[in-house]
Amino acid sequence: MENDPRLSLRLHFNKGLTFGRGKADLLQAIAEEGSISAAGRRLGMSYRRAWALVEDMNGHFHAPLVDSSRGGAKGGGASVTELGQSVLADYRALEAMLRDAPQIATLRMALEGDISEQK
Amino acid sequence: MENDPRLSLRLHFNKGLTFGRGKADLLQAIAEEGSISAAGRRLGMSYRRAWALVEDMNGHFHAPLVDSSRGGAKGGGASVTELGQSVLADYRALEAMLRDAPQIATLRMALEGDISEQK
DNA sequence: GAGGGTTATGTCTGCCGGGACATAACGGAG
DNA sequence: CTCCGTTATGTCCCGGCAGACATAACCCTC
Numbered sequence A, B: 001m002e003n004d005p006r007l008s009l010r011l012h013f014n015k016g017l018t019f020g021r022g023k024a025d026l027l028q029a030i031a032e033e034g035s036i037s038a039a040g041r042r043l044g045m046s047y048r049r050a051w052a053l054v055e056d057m058n059g060h061f062h063a064p065l066v067d068s069s070r071g072g073a074k075g076g077g078a079s080v081t082e083l084g085q086s087v088l089a090d091y092r093a094l095e096a097m098l099r100d101a102p103q104i105a106t107l108r109m110a111l112e113g114d115i116s117e118q119k
Numbered sequence C: 001g002a003g004g005g006t007t008a009t010g011t012c013t014g015c016c017g018g019g020a021c022a023t024a025a026c027g028g029a030g
Numbered sequence D: 001c002t003c004c005g006t007t008a009t010g011t012c013c014c015g016g017c018a019g020a021c022a023t024a025a026c027c028c029t030c
Helices: A023-035 A038-042 A047-059 A082-099 A100-110 B020-032 B035-042 B047-060 B082-099 B102-110
Strands: A008-012 A066-069 A075-079 B009-012 B064-068 B077-080
Touching: A008 A023, A008 B102, A023 A038, A023 A047, A023 A075, A023 B009, A038 A047, A047 B020, A047 B035, A066 B077, A075 A082, A082 A100, A082 B082, A100 B082, B009 B082, B020 B035, B020 B077, B020 B082, B035 B047, B047 B064, B077 B082
Parallel strands: none
Antiparallel strands: A008 B009, A066 A075, B064 B077
């Protein structure tokens, strides 16, 4: 991803759902690839895991974030629903808001060995 | 803690450090109790774990967040350094900023069974 | 000096999350 | 009808993390 690897955000919600970079990137990759397995390959994770994450997301929201249908050769595949795109956009916005927050800069400066890499 | 249990924030930094509610609450409890073990008791975690978290924090920042000295009966104990208080304040500020973000409200509404509990 | 509360550290075990592997069911292309 | 790529699901196993237990060193109060 083109995102800053030095900082990532994970949200913990009430019902055991955690939403972080992993699910966000997966959602984005599915939207761009049109397939769960292709997205998984691109992100270097097994299809098993990618599907598990999708199932988790779909189960915790009141409507699925990812629609999917079986069959290969352009037959089946997966797509991100409106809700899914909305969730993804919200997460990215929060990520950006956080990244630009002054407190993050303060914390970074207090970290060990983080001074060197702001060339 | 008096904080909203339905949402929590975890920051992932570059060098394997993760800072979330656990460490933040611990830091705050140490500041208020003046002792690692007392803080651990209050939060319902073992001293072993509390100390491990402190060690992790102190190791990842360029200066310790918690000062400690041995001995009981008001002899030793632990206190949160200026840096520690600053880090804690920064985290609380980010938490608040996040909690009040409109995207969080949007996400909450999309979650399963989250509508009922806003009495 | 005895006792209690504290920091600091070692070790063991159980659990569970994730990775690896396997398989079924399906659908379009050719 | 065959083949390929996909969704969907089951099972096994291993590593790492968390909790439980144990101990040492320390320091103040009484």
